[in-house]
């Protein structure tokens with residue numbers, strides 16, 4: 001396969017530099033020229049500091065060791081996300097959604113069976129973190145780094161400084177031959193066919209290319225601005241459209257999890273780095289003003305936030321109608337944004353670039369390949385949206401209009417309605433998810449974590465049957481406790497053992 005000779009990337013945020021690194025890696029040795037243009041006077045978004053395990057995969061593809069990039073980006077390990085205060089009426093103070101790892105195959109059945117038995121009215125444990133190794137490690141403050149004799153592959157994500165990650169990837173890309181131009185793009189030249197022929201910068205110079213990647217952030221300069229691709233908003237499904245961000249100093253211990261705490265009109269994240277905590281409050285402007293949101297976040301963080309400067313930003317949840325249009329691909333915020341809960345944006349960046357490269361390598365410059373690609377990416381974004389919508393739909397808070405409005409929101413997609421229907425009818429959710437079309441980042445185990453985590457069960461003893469097979473978590477806890485024994489503490493894994501003591 002011959003790659004497009006000249007690839008021009010518009011935008012140098014995390015999405016732009018990830019794309020540049022991946023394309024240089026896949027196509028550099030075949031003679032592809034990769035150029036990235038970024039405006040020196042338009043800042044990157046500067047948030048986005050939690051990942052899924054796909055960031056681990058990115059560094060594996062690029063051949064970059066953790067010891068090389070993690071200290072440079074103040075990065076820590078992420079085994080799980082803990083949700084606090086989302087479902088008080090179900091008496092669930094908090095629950096975790098750990099990243100699934102290979103050894104969970106031994107305990108997944110016990111968890112899924114308990115969820116089924118609990119739906120049948122039996123009083124059995126259903127806390128996801130008690131059944132999944134990363135949940136146990138997060139509770140013990142241990143890094144998800146397997147000891148040498150542990151025969152299973154561990155999955156985990158990271159927390160990192162987004163600006164430093166961008167700089168690190170930039171240096172890597174430039175060292176591998178990517179041309180970096182610090183210029184503002186002011187317009188595009190179109191070919192007679194309607195394809196993009198060149199980006200024109202504020203210096204009047206055209207930057208010609210065969211393929212253009214729009215990584216220009218929310219402005220989607222090429223896709224929306226030049227090619228007029230429509231944007232489909234998710235505002236009916238998801239109410240949050242703003243965030244306020246505040247750093248606080250690092251704690252003595254560095255947790256191995258992101259904490260997402262429900263507040264009056266949204267939720268606050270807490271992301272531990274080696275040098276600070278990244279915090280933010282994602283909220284709905286229909287329910288709360290920016291000043292109130294900042295005041296509430298400061299109250300939530302306490303004295304740790306005194307003197308810290310807040311940053312405010314807004315967004316519209318949704319995605320482009322098409323992610324690949326003519327000779328242009330949208331990646332990152334330019335292609336859309338669901339919302340930060342579950343930290344899936346960079347995961348979708350890697351997904352999009354991977355799939356695009358695969359399509360092109362199969363000779364896919366045709367409309368058929370383009371349409372197939374667009375359908376897959378659109379579906380993946382929608383399935384992420386559905387999972388996040390379920391968080392809001394299932395909340396049991398009653399302290400504000402925001403939470404009540406989320407609970408009665410009827411804008412649910414058909415696949416989400418089907419999932420909830422199977423669950424509440426006490427059906428086999430794993431089988432139904434397996435039979436549903438399209439590949440979702442959130443598979444059966446994740447859905448069980450979410451539904452169990454919200455306590456989405458009938459009252460105890462409501463409908464008991466005699467033929468069920470209980471799987472108590474006692475044996476599971478003993479098994480997982482044994483597995484966790486030899487894992488290093490998080491601080492030791494980061495080389496900070498002495499500091500944390």
Ligand SMILES: Cc1cc2nc3c(=O)[nH]c(=O)nc-3n(C[C@H](O)[C@H](O)[C@H](O)COP(=O)(O)OP(=O)(O)OC[C@H]3O[C@@H](n4cnc5c(N)ncnc54)[C@H](O)[C@@H]3O)c2cc1C
Pocket residue numbers: 010011012013014015016037038039040041042043044045046047048049050051162183184185186215216217218219221243280282313315331332333334340343344345346347
């Ligand atoms: C509140 C919030 C929290 C988030 N949390 C997470 C998270 O935990 N995990 C996660 O994976 N993601 C998260 N995200 C998403 C994440 O921030 C982005 O996906 C990621 O940073 C990639 O952004 P980007 O590169 O697409 O855009 P940006 O960072 O906005 O970069 C855009 C680039 O385009 C350039 N540009 C724009 N216009 C021009 C022009 N005219 N000429 C030249 N260059 C131009 C800019 O200079 C910049 O370099 C979050 C987003 C928000 C809003």
